[in-house]
Amino acid sequence: MPSPPVRARPTSPHLDIYRWQIGNTLSILHRLTGIALAMGLPALCYWLVSLAGGDESYAAAAKLFASPAGLVVLIGWTFAFLYHLLNGVRHLFWDAGYGFERTQRHASGWFVVVGSIVLTLCVWVLIRHTAS
């Protein structure tokens, strides 16, 4: 009697059997922005240390941040911060027991996405406006 074919069982957490949707996307993005912001903490401290160091060290740090690559990273951190802030508040509402309905989850999710993009634009328009 032939033995039944052995099928490879899926291993936890079965990520590849789920349909990609807004809930899991924003959850993953929350963790990714958190990691990005963790990398921003040394940069923030470097900036403060350069400020304490005096005129020259501050100028060197400012030059680094104002370079094309520096600006891209700073804009990325701005978005990461605003997204993590808004989505974090969304999580706090869930922790308090509110907003679990399907329509509420989707609406708050899209609010976070649009809100963080719009606020990032606002911040950088304001910065360019001040700088000019």
Add this chain to the structure above:
Amino acid sequence: MSLRTPLGRVLGMGSAKDGTEHWWAQRVSAVALIPLTLWFLFSLLMLPGLDYETVKTWLSLPTSGFLCVLLLVVLTYHSYLGTTVVIEDYVHTAGMKLLLLLVLRFSYVLVCGAGVFAVLRIVMGR
């Protein structure tokens, strides 16, 4: 019949041993960071410029220095809690996990210490 010991039932912590403290600390620090980070962002945006003199004058005010130190400490704590979970989730070899968690903890203390010390230097004007 439960096989749990009476002490285990009273402590109610399961195999992780630390209950909900990590989860709760993450939320409390998150709430504290809402005003602190927004204060920092708005203050920088409201400055007439980001040149050396302007930023230094602003940060040497006692209120700015105080809030900036609080920001750095709570930010470090919140970030440390978050990245610790990331390492615990994705690093599965015990030795590597321990090593990374130690490097992470030392790095946070180093970075936060340097930041706080810098702010104090600015406030004290030396």
